[in-house]
Amino acid sequence: MKKIYRAGLSAALAAGLLAGCGAGEQSEGAAGSSGAASGQEKVTLTVWNNWSGQDAKAVAMRKILDDFKASHPNVDLQVEALPxxxxxxxxxxxxxxDEMPDMFxxxxxxxxxxxxxxxxLQPIDEFLNSKPEWKSNFIPNALDGFTVEGKTYSVPMNLAPSSxxxxxxxxxxxxxxxxxKTWNELMAAVDTFNKNNIIPxxxxxxxxWVAQSTIFSTVGDRVTGTDWFLKAxxxxGAKFTDPEFVQALKTLQDLGKAxxxxxxxxxxxxxQMQQLFNQGKAAMFIDGGWAVANMVKTAPPEILATTHLTILPAIEGGKGEAQKTAGVVGTGMGVSKKVIGAKKDAAMELxxxxxxxxGQKATLESSTLVSYKIELDKSKAHPLFAELYELMKNTKISPVYDSKLSxxxxxxxxxxxxxxxxxxSAEAIAKKIQDAQAGALGK
Structure with a gap:
């Protein structure tokens, strides 16, 4: 997934990280109201996000930020949007x-x-528990990825199947x-498209991260099964030098060799990958559910009209479930440990x-899946997003590698x-991965 991680305060960061109407805890304002911030001291909140593009999700999130600014004149939002x-x-x-923004x-x-x-980070349990109707409407296990030792540090703002x-x-x-429907059929399709000068x-x-998150995390699960990966x-009870993982690497390599x-x-x-597809030069591309929002916003109408979705096919002899695709419950908004007082109240409102x-409704209406119990109004949804929504009803989520590894x-x-x-060499690469994970865990 599009993520970064920390294994220790600074060493691992230096080595490997490239790889929404409450009134806070003192008041229960209504959505869109100024809530706790009204009449209080002026506060400044620095907010870093990745809503820098013109996709429908980014546009929807920026509107929420703009609306928050308008209804909270005493909160100075200093927003920085980056790819x-x-x-x-x-x-x-x-x-x-140790210079994190207030929210990110x-x-x-x-x-x-x-x-x-x-x-x-600071936990958000007190605020979250003050709104039980909000907390109880997340899908099962949605908060697990943001919960550490019984404390919850954020909630998902979307659902992010990545493949x-x-x-x-x-x-x-x-x-x-x-x-x-099978890996052999995929390889045959690759051959046919190549013979006709079409990028498969x-x-x-x-x-x-793209090959790992959008392709290999699912290929790996197809070959090894989820239980093996979690053990590794x-x-x-499992190592990345095990034969099944080497086979998963070779399966992806065979796709490249073809x-x-x-x-x-x-x-x-x-x-640029999507542009090749939008120009009619490629028969397929593999990406996360987030790509639908961008396709709906930017793809030519004639391409969009003939674009459909599926998941990677089953792999013969593999131990994984065929009706799974890699993903996580989605990104959340973290709040810095240093945010306190009126500033914290404003942060919780945001x-x-x-x-x-x-916020969940606005996200869903931007052709983006959510980890929240809310029905899609298909009469207002783009057909491609409605297709994704239906596909996910019968598709389980398996782990994205970068959500579980150091x-x-x-x-x-x-x-x-x-x-x-x-x-x-698949074997040599497997050893590097094994050594890295074992080293990070001290095993």
């Missing part, structure tokens, strides 16, 4: 120096745990290719504005996959 990769770098630097987009599981262990195959039905029909799968792996991540991806895939980014019922191991996986797709 996800830039946010990763900026947070890494700030964390190492963060990811569940490993990142949350590492920031808590570095004493950078879907976006395909152009018109190109498939033109060349008589069926949507693959557009890939933009310049930010090297814990270094308890020229499933265009030349130079490590030199272009996610947006947290509720972004992730409370109205910073050092995430770095080893991300760099290793670039090496793997350039012809590197």
């Amino acid at each position: 996800t990769d830039g946010l990763k770098t900026r947070l890494r630097t700030a964390a190492a120096a 987009v963060m990811w569940p599981d490993a990142m949350t745990k590492e920031f808590v262990s570095a004493n950078l 879907f195959v976006f395909y152009n039905q018109a190109i498939f029909d033109k060349y008589g290719v069926k949507v693959p 799968i557009a890939l933009g792996n310049k930010a090297n 991540a814990a270094q308890d 020229k499933a991806f265009q030349d130079g895939f490590n030199s272009i980014d996610e947006n 947290l509720y504005a972004l992730s409370g019922p109205e 910073s050092a191991a995430v770095d080893a996986v991300n760099n290793g996959l670039q090496e793997l797709l350039s012809g590197g």
Whole structure:
């Protein structure tokens, strides 16, 4: 997933991190009201996020921030929006120096745990428990990734399955290719598209998390099964040098050797990857559910009309479930340990504005899945998002590698996959990943 993690206060950050209407705890204001902040001292909140693009989700979140500013004149919001990769770098630097912004987009599981262990976050339990109707409407287990030793540090603002195959039905029909249900059918489709000078799968792996999060986390689960991966991540009964993991690496490498991806895939980014698809040059691309919001906003109408979604096909002999795709419950908004008093009240109000019922509704209406119990009004939804919504009703979530592994191991996986797709040894890459995770856990 698009994340960063911390394994220790600064050493691991330096080594491997590249890889919403409450009134706070003193008042219960209504949504959109100035709540606790009204009539109080002027406060300043620094807010870092990754809503810098023109996709529907980013536009919706920026509107919530603008509305909050308008209804809270005594709260000076100093908002900084960065592309996800830039946010990763900026947070890494700030964390190492113990100079975190007041509020910031963060990811569940490993990142949350590492920031808590570095004493950078404060729990939100008192505020969350003061609004039981809010807390009780998250989907089952949605808060688990933001909970450490019984304390909750954020709530998900979306749902982030990270691995879907976006395909152009018109190109498939033109060349008589069926949507693959098995890995062999996928390999056959790759061959057919190559023979007709069509890029089988557009890939933009310049930010090297892409291949890991959107492709390999699902491929790995298909081959090894989820239980094996969780044992290996814990270094308890499984190692990344085990034969099944080496086989998972080789499965991805075979896809690369078959020229499933265009030349130079490590030199272009996610947006350029989508552009190849939007230009009709690629039959498929693989990306997270978040890509739907961008497609709906930017894809040419003739491409959007023939674009559909599926998940990666089953892999023969694999131990994983076929109807799973990698993902996490979604990003949350972290609150710095240093935020106190009236400033904390304002921060909790903003947290509720972004992730409370109205925020969740705005997110869903921006063609973005949520980890919250709210029904989609299909009459208002774009057909592609309605398709994604229906697909997820019957699809389970398996772990994204970078949500469970240490910073050092995430770095080893991300760099290793670039090496793997350039012809590197699967066994040697597996050893680097194993050594990184074992070292990080002291095993």
